[in-house]
Amino acid sequence: MDGLLNLSPEEWTAVRLSVRVATVAMLTSLPIGIAVAYVLARCKFPGKTFVDGIVLLPLILPPVVTGYLLLLTFGRRGLVGSFLAEHFGIVFSFRWTGAALACGVMGFPLMVRAIRLSIEAVDRRLEEAAGTLGANPLWVFIFITFPLIAPGIIAGMILCFAKAMGEFGATITFVSNIPGETQTLPSAIYTFTQVPGGEAGALRLTLVSIAISMGALVVSEVMARWVGRKMWTE
C-alpha cells in the first residue's frame, strides 16, 4: 500500500506535466471556443456546414490521424510550424506546448458543442430588451448573454480539461513520449505497461488519474450549482 501512494520523482513530473498541459489546452481554447460557438449558434453564412464539420472532425477521426495531421502542419517542416518557428520562435514539435496543442485540438469540439448549445438556449428576446434599454451589442453580450451561458461555458471547460487529461493517441503521434517534456499521464502509464515490473507504477498513476478526474468533476458541479443558484433563485 505504501508503494502505491509514494510516487517517484519521474511519476510526479508526469502528473504535473499532465495538469499543466490540460490547463493550458483548456484556457487557450476557451476564447476561441466561445467565439466559434457564438458564430455557429448565431450566424448564417455560406460554408457553415463545412466549418461545423472541421470543428467536429477531431471527435470522429482516429486520434492518431489527428496527431499525424498536426505533425504535418505544425511540425518543424510543416507549413504553419515553420512559419511560427521562423517569425515568432514558437516551436510545437516534441515540446510540451505541442502536447497542449494536441490536447486542445482534441478537446475543442466538446467545448464548442457545450457552449454552442447554451448559446442556442438563450432567449434572444432578453437581448432585444437590453438593446431597447440602451445597451450596445457588446454590453448586451457582457451583461446578458455571457452570464446566461456561464453554466455552458463551465461545462465546456470541464469536458475539454477531462479530454486533455486523457488524450493519448494524438499527443504521442505529434510530440512523442519524452519524459519531462511530453510524457503525460497516459503516456507514462503506457510506458509502464511496456516494461517488466511496471505494473505498480501504472496502477499508482491510474489512481492519480482517477483522483484528478473526480476532482475536476466535483469542482464543475460546485461551480455550476453556484452559478445556477446565483442566477435563478432568490
Add this chain to the structure above:
Amino acid sequence: MTIEVDVTHRLAAFQLEARFASEGRLTAFFGQSGSGKTSLINVIGGLIRPDQGRIAVDGTTLLDTASGVFVPAYRRRVGYVFQEGRLFPHLTVRQNLVFGRWFRPPRERKVQLDTVLDLLGIGHLLQRRPGALSGGEKQRVAIGRALLASPRLLLMDEPLAALDDERKAEILPFIERLRDEANIPIVYVSHSVAEVGRLANSVVVLRNGRVAAVGDPADVLSRTDLVPQDAAEEAGAVIEARISQHDVQFGLTMLQSKAGLLRAPYLDMPVGTLVRVRIRARDVMIANVAPVGLSALNVLPGKVIGLTKSGETVVEVQIDCNGVRLEARLTRKSVETLGLKPALPVYAILKSVALDKSTLGRSPLSANFRGADLGVQMQDEEIAPRVPRRDGTSP
C-alpha cells in the same frame, strides 16, 4: 410631443403599410391580432428595419430610408414594455430597474429610482429575482425598468394581455398615473376595448397592416365597424364626467356629465376628479316615454340621431343626449315596436352596475402635467409639453 410614422414593410405574405401622426400623450394601436400592431411598434422601437419609410418623434428622426438614416434600437431612447415582461432572470429587481439607467450619461438621467418605486409600488421587491415575482409585479418592474432609461417615448406592447382580470385591474391605475404624471408620451398596443377606452387620448386603428382610422377613443370605439369583431360586445360610447358626490349610504358615486347625472358603483377617487366612462352599446336600453317604476338608476333624455342595421336581428341606435353621443344596441323588433326614427325624443336607460371597474377610470383630461414628479425638468425643451394645460395655464 408628436409621433410621425410613415412606413411600408413586407414580412413574408404580410404587408405593413402605415401612415399617421399622433399628438396624444397615450396613443393606442388598436386592432385584432394579426393586424400589424406589434410589427408597427417594433418598427418604431428599432427592432424591425422596414423596407421604406420615415419615423420622427418630436422632430427627431429615428428612421428615414430616403436619406439612409437608421438609428439602432440602443440609441433611440425609446423605452419598450414587452407583453411577457422580459425581465433579466439573472439580475435582481433592483439591477433590472437600473439596467438602462447605467447606459445614460448622468445629465440625461431624468427619472429617479425613488420616484419610480413610489409610482409603481415596487419598493419592497428590490432584492428579489424575477423568478420570485407574480405576473403583475413582473409587469410593474418591466414598466419601471423602461422608465428609468429616461426614454423620449414609451412603447407598451399589450402589457396586460398575459394577466388575469384581477392583475389587470391592479396595473391599470399605474398606467393611468404614468400617462398623467410621467410626461413621457406612450404608444400602447392593445386589442382590448376596455384598455383603449380607459387609457387612450388618441387611437390608431390597424387592420391588415394598414391604418383604418385615427381619432378620439369616443369616435373610434362607438363605431362597430372599427372595433374588432370579437370585441364588438364591448363597443360603445366614451364620455367624460366629473365626480360630483359620493353616496356613502348606498355605496354610489354621482358623476356629472354633459349628458346628465350618472350613478355608478362607489369609486375611490376624490370629488371633483375627472373620469372617463365607457357606456357599452349593449348595456343601454331605450324608452320612448319617461319610464316609471324602473330599477335602473340612470335615465338620460335625448333624441335619436341615427339607426344602423347590423345583421338581421340587431340595430345600432345613435342617441344625442345634450350634445353627447350614446350608442344603444337593440333588436330590430324593439326598434319597430317603439317606432324609433331620427329626431324622435327618447330616454336612454343604463343600469348603474353596468358601469363596472373595466369601464371607469381616471380621465386623461385630468392630467395636470406633474412632470416634476419624475424629476423631469419642465423647462427642458426636449421633454416639456408644448400644449397648454387643460386648466388654461401654460406649463
